[in-house]
Amino acid sequence: MIRSLPSSSLYRIGYRIYVFLFFTFxxxxxxxxxVLAFNDSNFISLPWNGFTTDWFFAATDxxxxxxxxxxxxxxxxxxLSTGFFVAVMSTLVGTLAALLFEEEQFRLKGLLYFLALAPxxxxxxxxxISILLTATSAGNHIENTFGLDVExxxxxxxxxxxxxxxxxxxxxxxxxxxxxxxFDRTLEEAALSLKATRLEAIWYVTIPxxxxxxxxxxxxxxxxxxxxxxxTIFLIGSDPTLPIDLYSRIRFSSTPVxxxxxxxxxxxxxxxxxxxxxxxxxNK
Amino acid sequence: MMNNKNLKDTNxxxxxxxxxxxxxxxxxxxxxxxxxxxxxxxxxxxxxxxLVEDDMGEMFFSFANYIEFFTxxxxxxxxxxxxxxxxxxxxxxxxxxxxxxFYLTKVTSKKNAAFLMLLxxxxxxxxxxxxxxxxxxLLGDHGVINQFLITIGxxxxxxxxxxxxxxxVVGLLYMSMxxxxxxxxxxxxxxxxxxxxxxxxxxxxxxxxxxxxxxxYAMPGITSGAIIVFMLVIGDYLAPNLLGGKxxxxxxxxxxxxxxxxFNWNEGAAxxxxxxxxxxxxxxxxxxxxxxxxxxxxx
Numbered sequence: 001m002i003r004s005l006p007s008s009s010l011y012r013i014g015y016r017i018y019v020f021l022f023f024t025f026x027x028x029x030x031x032x033x034x035v036l037a038f039n040d041s042n043f044i045s046l047p048w049n050g051f052t053t054d055w056f057f058a059a060t061d062x063x064x065x066x067x068x069x070x071x072x073x074x075x076x077x078x079x080l081s082t083g084f085f086v087a088v089m090s091t092l093v094g095t096l097a098a099l100l101f102e103e104e105q106f107r108l109k110g111l112l113y114f115l116a117l118a119p120x121x122x123x124x125x126x127x128x129i130s131i132l133l134t135a136t137s138a139g140n141h142i143e144n145t146f147g148l149d150v151e152x153x154x155x156x157x158x159x160x161x162x163x164x165x166x167x168x169x170x171x172x173x174x175x176x177x178x179x180x181x182x183f184d185r186t187l188e189e190a191a192l193s194l195k196a197t198r199l200e201a202i203w204y205v206t207i208p209x210x211x212x213x214x215x216x217x218x219x220x221x222x223x224x225x226x227x228x229x230x231x232t233i234f235l236i237g238s239d240p241t242l243p244i245d246l247y248s249r250i251r252f253s254s255t256p257v258x259x260x261x262x263x264x265x266x267x268x269x270x271x272x273x274x275x276x277x278x279x280x281x282x283n284k
Numbered sequence: 285m286m287n288n289k290n291l292k293d294t295n296x297x298x299x300x301x302x303x304x305x306x307x308x309x310x311x312x313x314x315x316x317x318x319x320x321x322x323x324x325x326x327x328x329x330x331x332x333x334x335l336v337e338d339d340m341g342e343m344f345f346s347f348a349n350y351i352e353f354f355t356x357x358x359x360x361x362x363x364x365x366x367x368x369x370x371x372x373x374x375x376x377x378x379x380x381x382x383x384x385x386f387y388l389t390k391v392t393s394k395k396n397a398a399f400l401m402l403l404x405x406x407x408x409x410x411x412x413x414x415x416x417x418x419x420x421x422l423l424g425d426h427g428v429i430n431q432f433l434i435t436i437g438x439x440x441x442x443x444x445x446x447x448x449x450x451x452x453v454v455g456l457l458y459m460s461m462x463x464x465x466x467x468x469x470x471x472x473x474x475x476x477x478x479x480x481x482x483x484x485x486x487x488x489x490x491x492x493x494x495x496x497x498x499x500x501y502a503m504p505g506i507t508s509g510a511i512i513v514f515m516l517v518i519g520d521y522l523a524p525n526l527l528g529g530k531x532x533x534x535x536x537x538x539x540x541x542x543x544x545x546x547f548n549w550n551e552g553a554a555x556x557x558x559x560x561x562x563x564x565x566x567x568x569x570x571x572x573x574x575x576x577x578x579x580x581x582x583x
């Protein structure tokens with residue numbers, strides 16, 4: 001049943017068939033939309049009417065391809081810039097949190113660590129509504145007291161970034177902590193005994209060691225932000241992110257442009273995954 | 285050892301000499317994050333859930349939002365159904381994902397495993413919206429699967445698969461089961477093959493090896509996976525909303541309706557708080573029963 005043990009051929013073949021079926025199940029939806037993105041039809045599904053790239057490039061009244069659809073392009077840009085800011089903030093705070101919980105001893109550490117892990121087990125919906133409620137009451141309060149209307153406290157671009165940051169930092173913390181656990185603490189102590197300050201030791205010794213994990217965590221935070229919908233949907237202002245835009249299109253006006261966008265996402269993500277595979281291999 | 289201790293003492297001196305500057309540099313941003321993004325919002329959620337607006341537009345304290353939940357059958361029925369389905373999907377995810385995790389770590393070659401891992405990660409990273417949409421394209425009346433079955437002559441008219449509980453469960457499983465594969469893989473990776481070989485040499489049956497050696501060893505990974513799967517499923521919105529039918533009500537949909545359609549935010553807050561209690565209650569129970577700690581779930 002494992003590599004080193006013999007097993008009956010029936011068992012082996014059965015197992016292989018199961019694995020094959022599982023991966024078929026896994027890849028079927030992605031393959032279907034990727035192929036149908038090139039279908040010369042006005043409906044999202046079969047029948048196959050021939051090959052076309054209209055759903056990427058066309059700009060006629062009847063068909064508007066992905067690159068001619070300004071709304072869609074705008075939402076992609078919004079998602080990219082949101083993802084960037086979320087990744088920067090999450091990476092920064094998540095890394096600090098990893099250093100704090102791995103290296104420092106202080107009172108209430110257990111409680112704070114529990115809170116830092118909480119977003120892992122709080123459904124995204126709950127984070128979304130509680131941040132919306134808090135921002136709204138803070139906004140109302142400021143408006144009543146100072147007569148100011150602060151955009152951050154209304155559903156807006158920046159509130160989305162804050163909302164996604166609230167759980168992004170947790171994932172960064174976990175990824176960076178995992179690498180920090182493998183760190184040889186004596187290196188830092190050597191730096192300290194050579195008269196480096198604690199901050200210098202962290203900056204010149206610990207951070208370079210953590211760099212691969214920090215970079216990986218940055219990408220993960222970006223992807224989490226890019227695909228998030230559960231939290232984002234409550235905090236969104238006038239400019240939708242890509243998933244929100246796609247969601248409303250799926251509900252109200254499905255055209256094969258959706259296949260084209262999905263195809264593009266699948267291609268970009270597969271590229272990233274392959275880079276990740278080779279980066280991991282060369283690290284070892 | 286002695287040296288080490290001395291070193292620690294000098295470090296401590298240095299730290300106090302710096303007024304703990306580094307410590308504050310680390311803890312202040314983390315505190316801001318935890319207090320403003322986690323603690324205050326959830327306190328606000330709890331407070332809002334006890335507020336009701338009167339005819340004059342003034343807010344006052346009341347249990348009305350919770351009473352509404354317990355007196356309206358549709359609400360608590362959806363609540364119970366969501367909980368039951370989430371537990372069911374978590375079990376199914378375990379049954380489907382465990383053999384895959386075992387295959388990738390113990391059966392196939394390292395090279396194959398790396399390639400299959402890549403295939404596993406793609407749907408995970410592509411995001412739920414795209415994959416749910418993919419299932420809509422596959423399962424619809426004119427969808428790929430129906431067209432295929434009609435073409436090869438197995439059925440005459442399309443099977444009704446989309447907008448049913450079936451399609452909803454497929455969507456929920458699809459987006460969550462990979463979160464079971466990955467933690468189980470990481471525990472199985474550290475398992476010594478000789479444990480299985482020894483059992484086999486001593487004549488244990490395959491079933492015994494599986495239930496008495498492999499499963500107990502993988503339990504920490506299974507618990508982590510189950511908790512994450514359960515949380516993702518119970519808090520999911522896209523699969524029930526886009527793949528489920530009129531009868532596939534999911535509790536998150538009630539929350540969305542309150543916030544985005546009827547604008548009854550206080551009732552929505554109460555429902556949100558109930559969902560939070562339900563999910564953390566079941567997770568707490570799972571941790572108790574399996575004797576695990578939340579800290580382990582993350583790693």
